[in-house]
Amino acid sequence: MASPARQADRATPRPPAPEPPLYAPRARVYPRAISGKWRQIKWATLVVLLGLYYVVPWLRWDRGPGAPSQAILIDLDHRRGWFFDVVIWPQEVYFVTGFLILGAFGLFFASSLFGRVWCGFTCPQTVWTDLFMWVERMIEGDRNERMRLDRQPMSAGKAIRKTLKHAAWLAIAAATGGAWVFYYVDAPTTLVKIFRGEASMEVYAFVGLFTATTYVLAGWAREQVCTYMCPWPRFQAAMLDEQSLIVTYQKWRGEPRGKHKAGDSWDGRGDCIDCNLCVAVCPTGIDIRDGQQIECIGCGLCIDACTQTMDKVGRPTGLIRWDTLAAQQAKEARGAPVPWRPVRPRTLLYAGLLSVVAAVMLVVFALRADTELTVQRDRNPNFVRLSNGDIRNSYAVKVLNKRRTPRQVHLEIGGLPSAQLGFVGADVEGSGATATLSVQPDAVGTFRVFVTVPAAAAPSGAKPITFTVRDEAGSGRASHDAVFVGPGR
Amino acid sequence: MPTKIEKDTLSGQNTTGHEWDGVKELNTPLPTWWVYTFYATIAFAVVYCALYPSWPWLTGHTQGLLGYSSRAELRQELSAQAKERAGFVDRIRAASLADIRKDPELFNFAMAGGRSAFQTNCMQCHGAGGGGSTGFPNLVDDDWIWGGSIDQIYATIEHGIRNSDDKSRQSMMPRFGVDGLLTGAQVAAVTDYVLSLSGKAKATPEGAKIFEEQCVACHKAGGKGDQELGAPNLADGIWLYGGSRDAIYRSIFYARNGSMPAWSGRLDEATMKMLAVYVHSLGGAR
Numbered sequence: 001m002a003s004p005a006r007q008a009d010r011a012t013p014r015p016p017a018p019e020p021p022l023y024a025p026r027a028r029v030y031p032r033a034i035s036g037k038w039r040q041i042k043w044a045t046l047v048v049l050l051g052l053y054y055v056v057p058w059l060r061w062d063r064g065p066g067a068p069s070q071a072i073l074i075d076l077d078h079r080r081g082w083f084f085d086v087v088i089w090p091q092e093v094y095f096v097t098g099f100l101i102l103g104a105f106g107l108f109f110a111s112s113l114f115g116r117v118w119c120g121f122t123c124p125q126t127v128w129t130d131l132f133m134w135v136e137r138m139i140e141g142d143r144n145e146r147m148r149l150d151r152q153p154m155s156a157g158k159a160i161r162k163t164l165k166h167a168a169w170l171a172i173a174a175a176t177g178g179a180w181v182f183y184y185v186d187a188p189t190t191l192v193k194i195f196r197g198e199a200s201m202e203v204y205a206f207v208g209l210f211t212a213t214t215y216v217l218a219g220w221a222r223e224q225v226c227t228y229m230c231p232w233p234r235f236q237a238a239m240l241d242e243q244s245l246i247v248t249y250q251k252w253r254g255e256p257r258g259k260h261k262a263g264d265s266w267d268g269r270g271d272c273i274d275c276n277l278c279v280a281v282c283p284t285g286i287d288i289r290d291g292q293q294i295e296c297i298g299c300g301l302c303i304d305a306c307t308q309t310m311d312k313v314g315r316p317t318g319l320i321r322w323d324t325l326a327a328q329q330a331k332e333a334r335g336a337p338v339p340w341r342p343v344r345p346r347t348l349l350y351a352g353l354l355s356v357v358a359a360v361m362l363v364v365f366a367l368r369a370d371t372e373l374t375v376q377r378d379r380n381p382n383f384v385r386l387s388n389g390d391i392r393n394s395y396a397v398k399v400l401n402k403r404r405t406p407r408q409v410h411l412e413i414g415g416l417p418s419a420q421l422g423f424v425g426a427d428v429e430g431s432g433a434t435a436t437l438s439v440q441p442d443a444v445g446t447f448r449v450f451v452t453v454p455a456a457a458a459p460s461g462a463k464p465i466t467f468t469v470r471d472e473a474g475s476g477r478a479s480h481d482a483v484f485v486g487p488g489r
Numbered sequence: 490m491p492t493k494i495e496k497d498t499l500s501g502q503n504t505t506g507h508e509w510d511g512v513k514e515l516n517t518p519l520p521t522w523w524v525y526t527f528y529a530t531i532a533f534a535v536v537y538c539a540l541y542p543s544w545p546w547l548t549g550h551t552q553g554l555l556g557y558s559s560r561a562e563l564r565q566e567l568s569a570q571a572k573e574r575a576g577f578v579d580r581i582r583a584a585s586l587a588d589i590r591k592d593p594e595l596f597n598f599a600m601a602g603g604r605s606a607f608q609t610n611c612m613q614c615h616g617a618g619g620g621g622s623t624g625f626p627n628l629v630d631d632d633w634i635w636g637g638s639i640d641q642i643y644a645t646i647e648h649g650i651r652n653s654d655d656k657s658r659q660s661m662m663p664r665f666g667v668d669g670l671l672t673g674a675q676v677a678a679v680t681d682y683v684l685s686l687s688g689k690a691k692a693t694p695e696g697a698k699i700f701e702e703q704c705v706a707c708h709k710a711g712g713k714g715d716q717e718l719g720a721p722n723l724a725d726g727i728w729l730y731g732g733s734r735d736a737i738y739r740s741i742f743y744a745r746n747g748s749m750p751a752w753s754g755r756l757d758e759a760t761m762k763m764l765a766v767y768v769h770s771l772g773g774a775r
Contacts, residue, residue: 024518221522228520381620384772387632387725394629394772424770450772 028150029223029285031133032143032277036304045121046130054175057182061085067404074184080442087402087442091372098361105357109350111239113342114322115246116298119233125225126297128176128218129283132169139165143280169219170211177210223284227295234294242326243341247298249278249289249320252332257289260313271315278302278320288320371409371476372400375467383485391458391486392422397447399469399478401439407471411435411449415465416484418457422450437469451484458486581759586639589766596766603767606760610752611768619771624730624747629771632727636716643765649751650719657751660719665703666742673742675699680738686712686724690734 059071061084068075073082081088088095110117119126140146140161152158181203182190193199194207217225226233240246254272272289279287281302284295288302306320323340330338378394386392401407412434413419421435428447429436439445451465463486468479494506497515504513537543541553552558571578577598581589589595608617614625621627626634635645635658648656665671671679675695682696700712709715712723721729729747730740752761 023521023524025521224520224522228523378618380616380618381627381629384620384627384629385726386630387722387727389726392630392772422772424772448770448772 026224027285029283030143030146030280031283031285031301032280033137034277034281034301034304034308036301036307038300038304042121042130042299042301046127049122049127050131054179057179057187064404068186070186072183073186076184089400089402091400092368095361095365098357098364101357102354102361105350105354108239109347109354111236112241112244112344112346112350115240115244116233116236116296119226119236119297120299123297125217125230126283126299128172128214129222131172132218132222133283135168135172136165139168166219169215173211173214173218174207176214177207180210181206223295223297226284226297233297239346241344241346242329243324243344245322245324245340246292247288247296247300247303247320248323248325248328249291250318250323250328250331251289251291252328252334254289254319262313266315271310271319273309273313275309277305277309281305292325369476369478370402371407371469371471371478372402373467373469373478373480374398374400375480375482377482377485383487385487386452389455390452391455392450392452393484395449395451395467395482397437397449397467399437399439399445399447401441401443401445403476404441406441407439407476409437409439409469409471409476411437411447412468412470413451413465414468415463416451416453416457418453419465419484420452422452424448424450453484453486459484460486460488578759581762586643586762586765589762590639590769599763599766600770602760602763603765603770606756606764607767610756611764614749619768624745626729627727628768630727631772632722632725633716634714634721634729635719637769639765639769641716642768643761645749646756646761646764646768647751647753649749651746651748652751654751654753658719660707661746662707662740662744663703664742664744667744671699671703671741676738676741679704679741680734683712683723683737683741684734687726687732689732 056072057070060069061071061082062069063082063085068082070082071084075082079090107118136146140149149158149161178191178194184206185203190199190203194203221229249272253270255270257270257272257274260266260269260273278289279285279302281304282288283299283301284297286293286295288296300322303320303322307317310317310319324338327338327340330336374397376396376398378396384392384394397411399409411421411430413421419433421430421433423430423435424447428438435449437445437447462483465482465484466479467482468477470477493504493508494516495504495513496502497504497513500515502515502517505516507514538551539553540555541557542550543553544551577595580595581599581602584592584595589599607615607619611619615621615628616625619628621629631637633641635641635650644656645658648654648658650658651660663670666673666676678693678696679699680696681690682692682700684690685692685696704712707715707718707720708723709720714720714722714724726732728736730736730745752764756764
């Protein structure tokens with residue numbers, strides 16, 4: 001007879017081996033505070049960038065009556081972009097395209113020179129995460145205290161600190177969302193309206209959206225944004241080469257690593273004392289000593305950490321440093337040192353493209369006119385035969401008056417000597433071959449213009465003609481090419 | 490079911506436990522938040538289905554708890570638009586056609602409204618640009634059968650041409666050939682005469698005589714036409730039914746009596762006024 005214990009053994013089969021998880025749990029990162037050169041630079045960048053972001057909408061600029069007094073305002077309702085004394089119309093949206101292209105080439109250029117300097121120092125995700133981490137550190141303490149706090153069961157003290165932290169995060173997030181809408185509406189009046197509940201639905205919606213994204217992305221998602229969401233690290237690899245400056249661990253010098261007691265010899269071992277400080281300070285929670293990783297945002301904080309440690313143990317700094325892959329490989333092979341070559345075909349190409357786009361934009365900007373003319377010919381019907389045999393074409397003529405005063409411009413047609421003009425509308429005066437068009441200030445005047453020629457003078461097929469407008473002072477002038485179509489013979 | 494989960498020695502990762510002819514796959518797990526986002530979208534879909542119309546029935550669909558319908562929303566938007574325009578529409582109704590043309594604000598509104606009404610109601614015959622086609626008058630030129638002043642255009646829109654409306658514009662071209670009023674040879678002679686009015690053929694005395702007897706009453710001396718009677722000008726270069734000898738012969742033999750509907754029962758007064766302003770602006774009007 002089997003013992004009860006044996007029976008129980010048989011009755012309950014061995015539990016199956018636990019299945020591996022289908023989903024990777026998030027490894028929480030508790031970056032430790034560090035001070036040093038790169039931390040200083042990061043703080044300075046943060047202060048400058050956030051300062052610009054929050055302050056710029058509050059700059060005032062006197063433009064006289066009838067125009068906003070905000071220095072930088074993208075007025076979507078009235079379709080004007082105000083940048084100090086420059087007013088951009090929707091027709092000039094190509095300047096935005098130009099700036100986007102400049103931004104892209106600038107990013108390529110910086111990446112090919114300094115690696116992921118954008119990711120590590122200036123990307124909004126990095127800047128706001130840095131700010132949120134600083135707040136977190138102020139309230140919950142540094143790495144070890146935060147880890148301890150998170151392991152503790154909930155208590156009054158923990159609840160207070162957590163609440164305080166999230167409240168501070170939400171406040172910063174709301175300020176971020178608030179500053180965003182101020183670029184699109186008048187800042188001082190809208191701020192009052194927001195608190196009085198009088199602002200538009202759009203304002204509240206965008207403040208809400210940016211509050212939510214800032215809070216979630218900088219408070220909760222953090223390095224996951226860079227690792228999982230952001231496409232930039234993926235195609236950034238195409239900008240980097242063995243001559244780009246990146247954060248590197250000097251394996252040839254650091255290995256074999258090991259703990260080191262004061263007084264021990266440094267012979268036969270590497271300089272890395274395996275203090276793990278570089279891992280503790282890393283905002284994405286990686287170990288730079290594992291080599292290049294997609295998670296590394298190139299912020300340089302591990303350089304600060306290693307510098308501190310090397311100073312402490314009295315070894316030369318620079319075990320973790322900005323260096324190129326080519327230089328590292330040369331050092332590893334104990335070969336001749338490879339200097340950093342900032343001037344390479346790749347950087348020259350990016351710099352060249354950058355200058356070309358910038359030059360084109362400058363020229364276009366310098367040649368910007370405050371009077372513009374567009375002409376569109378009616379093509380249905382293509383031409384009209386009048387009862388006396390004359391041939392007439394009609395055109396939609398638009399005159400853009402970018403000045404803030406009403407204008408009168410003279411319209412003339414070149415290339416069709418016998419042309420007679422006709423008009424529809426009350427804001428046109430004239431007959432024969434010229435006319436005077438009245439255009440409202442800061443507006444587009446739309447006119448319907450009929451051009452008639454006698455049958456004998458009508459061209460066979462299309463004949464190029466030119467519409468020209470000029471104001472009385474002669475300071476504003478614009479022309480537009482068009483065609484006059486007559487019956488084929 | 491995964492059967493044999495093992496650790497891959499090279500990468501240190503687990504396999505999924507599936508095997509296809511010796512090929513195994515590494516288990517590369519998704520981050521947890523990703524999975525929760527996926528669950529959240531499923532929850533969203535369930536809530537959406539409950540709140541909004543979603544499932545088709547045999548005779549309709551589920552209405553959703555919110556009672557939303559895009560048709561109702563459209564109706565609301567349309568009535569909101571109508572309310573917004575009401576001020577302008579009232580002013581258009583109250584103003585005379587001449588006043589509308591003098592007021593730049595009203596004129597712009599009427600042009601926009603007129604263009605829109607034209608594209609809906611008129612372009613089927615008169616063409617999108619008002620260029621017309623054979624049998625459907627060109628509204629862009631300066632030749633008007635029933636008159637091209639803005640009031641005449643409005644009257645034509647309001648009551649139409651040769652229809653059952655009491656005030657419709659009425660006139661009738663006789664069927665000279667079909668009804669035996671003229672012989673084929675006589676029709677040919679008068680065709681030549683009509684062509685001669687615009688210098689396209691040589692007239693015979695017989696043709697001139699027939700024109701004098703049969704046509705002058707409406708088309709007037711020299712074929713200049715009469716807008717009161719809707720009798721086209723035969724001396725200009727514009728032909729509604731074609732200016733070839735053959736086309737003119739058939740116009741006389743079989744007659745032409747095109748018609749246009751009266752719009753007074755279908756469009757409101759303001760819309761017809763805006764249409765008149767728009768058509769008048771197309772270029773040929775006086």
